[in-house]
Amino acid sequence: MMNNEHNEPNPTKKVAFSDDKNLMGIAQYLKDAQPGHKRSIPPLEHWHPKHCGKMDLTVKANGEWWHEGQLVKRQSLIELFSTVLWKEGHTFYLKTPVEQIEIEVEDEPLFVNQVDQVDIEGKTYLQLTTTTQDLVIVDEQHPIFMREYEGELRPYVHVRFGLNALIQRAAFFHLIELGSLQENAEGDAILSLKSGDLLLQLGT
Incomplete structure (x- = not known):
């Protein structure tokens, strides 16, 4: 459901790059x-x-x-x-x-700076936009997850080809507004988010 339209370059075009990979x-x-x-x-x-x-x-x-x-x-x-x-x-x-x-x-090469909700076939999905204009619909193939980087727990979303995008602070605050925060039995904050039929529970 992502914006991943393919475009094949001309296979007959030959390109020579310089030794310093200009x-x-x-x-x-x-x-x-x-x-x-x-x-x-x-x-x-x-x-x-x-x-x-x-x-x-x-x-x-x-x-x-x-x-x-x-x-x-x-x-x-x-x-x-x-x-x-x-x-x-x-x-x-x-x-x-x-x-x-x-x-x-150093961490991930893509960065989410915008969060929206979109309606697709009668269901409401989270749509994330990166600073490089990727549109990512959060679903089973493109989930949001938390991971530690240099001692800090950070939120990410899977985009394509093994690449993830860091969800920047302002965008993550928007996600918190769209979800609900609760505490688990250990007293840790859990963010619950829904995108289509996918329910995500993220430890924050």
């Missing part, structure tokens, strides 16, 4: 592969490129992207690269049809 070269390739200005998620699961080393690109735990020691300030560029994020095991990559380049991700 970020702008990849960006130009991705722009050429996507017609118009419509954002789409390519069918990364069908691509089997060679591994081509590591790029000096880091997605910080606070959502910032850094390339070769410089903060990436162009949101349009971040949104473009987010469409080709890929994860194998505990390793993150930028993936194109011809190359798979390792990057560093």
Whole structure:
């Protein structure tokens, strides 16, 4: 139910990247592969490129992207690269049809900053929007869960291809408003949320 429309690039197009894995070269390739200005998620699961080393690109735990020691300030560029994020095991990559380049991700590479409720076929679902314009309908395949990061319990939602999104503080407060807080037998706070037929109970 997610916004994951596929768009296949021209398979005959050949691209040669420089040895330093030039970020702008990849960006130009991705722009050429996507017609118009419509954002789409390519069918990364069908691509089997060679591994081509590591790029000096880091997605910080606070959502910032850094390339070769410089903060990436162009949101349009971040949104473009987010469409080709890929994860194998505990390793993150930028993936194109011809190359798979390792990057560093401190926690998770996607970040939810908006929470809405939408009606689908007579049922009310939670819809989460990321800072890179992913729309995620919370369901059995895309659940919200809690996980510890550096001693802090944080909320996440599964998005795609093994990638999760951190639900940012303001968005999580909105989720609390949409749910109900109770205490369990141990005195811990439990947040109950409903999305369609899915009932979630999250320890906070």
